[in-house]
Amino acid sequence: MNGAAAQARLRDPQALPRATALLVAVVVLWPMLVLAEFKPWALFEAGNLRVMSDFLAGFLPPVTSIEFLGLLSKATLQTLAIATAGITLALLLALPLTFVMTEALSISRIGPGRGRGMGRVVRGAARLLLLLLRAIPEVVWALVLVRALGLGPGAGVLAIAITYGGMLGKVYAEILESSDTRPARALLEAGSGRINALLYGLLPGAAQELASYTVYRWECAVRASVVMGFVGAGGLGQLMDQSMKMLNGGEASTILLTFLLLVLLADFLSASLRRLLA
Amino acid sequence: MNTPSAELSAGERATAPAPCIKCVWVALALLAAVIASFVGLGIDYRGLFAAESLRSMARFVAEFFPPDLSNAFVAKTAWAALQTLAVSALGTLLALLFGAALALPAAGRFGSAARHVTRLLLNVLRAVPELVWAALMVLAAGLGPFAGALALALHTSGVLGRLFSEALENAPRGAERALVDAGSGAAAAFAYGALPMVLPQWMSYALYRWEMNIRMAAVLGFVGAGGLGQMLYYHLSLFQQAQSATVLIAMFGLVVVVDGTSARLRRGLAPAYA
Numbered sequence: 001m002n003g004a005a006a007q008a009r010l011r012d013p014q015a016l017p018r019a020t021a022l023l024v025a026v027v028v029l030w031p032m033l034v035l036a037e038f039k040p041w042a043l044f045e046a047g048n049l050r051v052m053s054d055f056l057a058g059f060l061p062p063v064t065s066i067e068f069l070g071l072l073s074k075a076t077l078q079t080l081a082i083a084t085a086g087i088t089l090a091l092l093l094a095l096p097l098t099f100v101m102t103e104a105l106s107i108s109r110i111g112p113g114r115g116r117g118m119g120r121v122v123r124g125a126a127r128l129l130l131l132l133l134r135a136i137p138e139v140v141w142a143l144v145l146v147r148a149l150g151l152g153p154g155a156g157v158l159a160i161a162i163t164y165g166g167m168l169g170k171v172y173a174e175i176l177e178s179s180d181t182r183p184a185r186a187l188l189e190a191g192s193g194r195i196n197a198l199l200y201g202l203l204p205g206a207a208q209e210l211a212s213y214t215v216y217r218w219e220c221a222v223r224a225s226v227v228m229g230f231v232g233a234g235g236l237g238q239l240m241d242q243s244m245k246m247l248n249g250g251e252a253s254t255i256l257l258t259f260l261l262l263v264l265l266a267d268f269l270s271a272s273l274r275r276l277l278a
Numbered sequence: 279m280n281t282p283s284a285e286l287s288a289g290e291r292a293t294a295p296a297p298c299i300k301c302v303w304v305a306l307a308l309l310a311a312v313i314a315s316f317v318g319l320g321i322d323y324r325g326l327f328a329a330e331s332l333r334s335m336a337r338f339v340a341e342f343f344p345p346d347l348s349n350a351f352v353a354k355t356a357w358a359a360l361q362t363l364a365v366s367a368l369g370t371l372l373a374l375l376f377g378a379a380l381a382l383p384a385a386g387r388f389g390s391a392a393r394h395v396t397r398l399l400l401n402v403l404r405a406v407p408e409l410v411w412a413a414l415m416v417l418a419a420g421l422g423p424f425a426g427a428l429a430l431a432l433h434t435s436g437v438l439g440r441l442f443s444e445a446l447e448n449a450p451r452g453a454e455r456a457l458v459d460a461g462s463g464a465a466a467a468f469a470y471g472a473l474p475m476v477l478p479q480w481m482s483y484a485l486y487r488w489e490m491n492i493r494m495a496a497v498l499g500f501v502g503a504g505g506l507g508q509m510l511y512y513h514l515s516l517f518q519q520a521q522s523a524t525v526l527i528a529m530f531g532l533v534v535v536v537d538g539t540s541a542r543l544r545r546g547l548a549p550a551y552a
Contacts, residue, residue, distance in 0.1 A: 029371070035364035036427050037504070042419045052418045081315035088312050135533045136526065139409070139497045140510065144522075147514055148338045154321045227409045231500055244413050260405050276304060 051247070058249020062257060072239065072258055079235035079262065082153050082228075083221035086160025091214070093133075093165030098172040101126040104181035104202060105194045127170075134166025142228040156233030160221050171213055179206040212274045219270040226259055236262070338519075345523035355509065355528045362505035362532065365423045366495035369430025370488040376431065377438030378480070384443035396439075403436025412498045423504030430491050430498070441483045442476070449475040489540045496529050506532070 012018070042048060099105070101123050108115040138159045145155035184201030188194075192201075203210075229237015236259055243251035382388070383396040412429035419425045454471030458464065499507020506529055513521040 029367075032364040032367050035361050035423070036368040037422050037424045038368060038427070039419075039424055042424060045420075048418055048420055055417055077318065081318045084311055084315040085319060088315070131534075132530075135530050135537075137493060137497050137529075137533075139500065140526070140529065143500060143511065143514060144526075147517075148335060152321075153319045157319065157321065223407060227407050230409055230413065240410065241413070244417070247417075256406070256410075259410075260402075263405055273304070276300070 055247050055249045055252075058247070059253035061250065062254040063248075063250040064254065068251065068254070072236075072254065075229075075234075075236045075239045076258060076262060078153055079225050079229070079237075080222065082156040082225040082233070082235055083160065083218060086157045086225065087164060087214070087218045087221050089157065089161035090164035090168055090217075093161060094169035094172060097126050097130055097165075097169040098176070099194070099198065101130070101169070101173045102176045102198075102202070104177055104184050105188070105197055107188055107194065110185065110188060130166045130169045132166070133162050134164075134170065136163070138163040138224050139228055139231060142233040143231040146232045151232045151234070151238075153234035156225050156228045156235065159228060159233065160224060164217055164221060168214065168217060172210060175206050175209050175213065176202050179209075208277050211277050215270045215273045215277075219266045222266040223263060226262070341519035342523040342526075344520065345527060346518075346520040347524065351521060351524060355506070355524055358504075358506045358509050358525070359528050359532055361423055362495045362499075362507075363492065365426045365498070365503070365505055366430060366488060366491040368427040369495065370434060370484060370491050372427065372431035373434030373438050373487070374480075374484045376435035377442050377484075380435060380439035381442035381446055384439055385446040400436045400439040400443075403432055404440065405436075406433065408433045408494050408498060409501060412503045413501045416502045421502040421504075426495060426498040426503030426505065429503065430495060434487050434491060438480075438483060438487060442480055445476045445479045445483075446472065485540070485543075489536055492536050493533055496532060 103109060103123065106119050106123070108119040141159035141162050142155050145158050149155045149158070179202060181202065183205075184197045187197040187201045225233070225235055226237045226240075229235045229239070230241045232238060232241075236255060240252060240255045240259070243255060380396055380400060383392040384400060386393040408429050411432045412426055415425040415428040415432075419428055449472060451472065453475070454467045457467040457471045462470075496506045499505045499509065500511050502508060506525055510522055510525045510529070513519075513525065
């Protein structure tokens with residue numbers, strides 16, 4: 001009797017609710033598993049296993065012929081150039097939109113003048129444009145642009161410019177709004193123009209954060225430009241796509257190693273630039 | 279004319295900061311890098327903005343309109359969108375399990391050697407982008423959405439494993455130690471002493487990654503991993519722009535809905551994790 005009571009006390013008091021929750025979760029998740037064609041045994045089918053093991057066996061040793069390394073370094077430089085050029089174009093796209101969108105620079109919002117509704121409409125339009133630009137992932141833009149511009153880095157640069165322009169514009173405006181906006185307001189109230197209010201009222205407080213975010217985005221753009229190569233937008237990704245399609249494990253492993261080094265390098269560069277800004 | 283009291287001492291006078299030589303060099307280097315990038319890529323910018331190519335660009339864009347809104351195709355697109363959602367959910371769920379399993383050694387619970395090895399593994403999992411994992415998984419598991427779910431799971435376990443282990447390291451260990459001192463086993467002590475501490479944070483990390491994975495799952499189809507991406511790739515390859523436009527609209531809608539929902543959800547959840 002005493003033992004049974006001790007047993008009952010030891011049992012998890014939450015056992016029943018937890019079991020019910022688990023059961024409900026399984027019932028809800030079942031259609032999802034079907035829809036996603038959850039077939040773990042596909043991993044161990046003879047055909048797939050052979051393809052994968054042959055491919056992985058090819059990983060060692062990585063290809064280090066001079067010819068391939070030359071090709072690889074050219075692709076790596078191209079990847080870096082795509083990211084840098086893309087971010088530059090994105091900046092050119094984002095800056096005017098930020099300038100239009102930032103509420104702290106709105107003159108009509110301060111006084112009882114006209115143009116209040118108009119200002120709101122223009123700001124809303126700019127915000128919608130930025131949403132449209134960034135809502136479609138850069139790889140999708142790249143895929144579409146490759147159809148329009150042909151294979152090569154041009155599609156990658158434009159894809160980064162479009163998506164990252166949208167992101168930079170939105171975040172710039174948020175940073176400017178969340179910094180101290182009183183100096184800008186004072187300048188505007190004293191009759192200065194919007195550009196001067198931005199330069200002398202808002203930027204001194206926010207410049208460091210803006211620059212730091214831009215550098216961080218460049219780091220992301222390096223990664224994105226590798227990924228975009230898979231749809232034909234040049235650089236390291238395109239090379240990796242070719243090697244994988246030919247099931248050349250040695251080349252794939254060299255490219256993967258280069259990619260990891262490149263990401264580390266971008267990390268390091270961005271961290272040291274941001275430290276300089278701090 | 280000046281009265282002595284109006285003069286400022288050297289210490290009181292505002293002085294301009296010394297010019298930052300290093301900043302100038304860095305700025306010049308950045309400028310050089312930007313110019314080198316544009317020159318090195320060798321894109322024909324004049325050709326890009328020539329009247330002829332602008333016209334062909336306009337023609338290309340015009341082909342996307344009107345989107346194919348026939349009932350059969352919209353149903354097909356909706357099905358693909360559901361599949362994309364399922365892939366992202368399955369990928370995130372698997373990553374939640376793997377991430378939790380890897381977080382324990384990565385938080386140093388099985389000694390320092392295991393800790394370093396697991397951290398290295400997590401870094402590698404995280405450093406390889408989802409699309410590259412997907413290209414590999416298509417080889418390993420065959421074409422189809424399961425390869426996409428595996429790819430998401432691999433990358434996301436790297437991310438979640440690290441976040442989970444950090445949460446675990448930062449959580450207070452008093453409750454767990456008290457259970458162990460009272461004679462409970464290690465597993466039970468973890469389940470009842472440590473897990474409840476970190477679970478809310480783990481779940482909020484997982485939800486956040488799920489949101490990102492939905493966006494990613496729409497793209498993974500490009501390498502043959504099912505969902506909206508595969509449809510877009512297929513129709514663009516066949517130059518069926520009207521169908522592609524429908525899929526693009528579906529992708530856009532999915533992203534906007536997820537963004538709005540998660541912003542609202544997180545606002546609702548915020549106090550619980552504060």
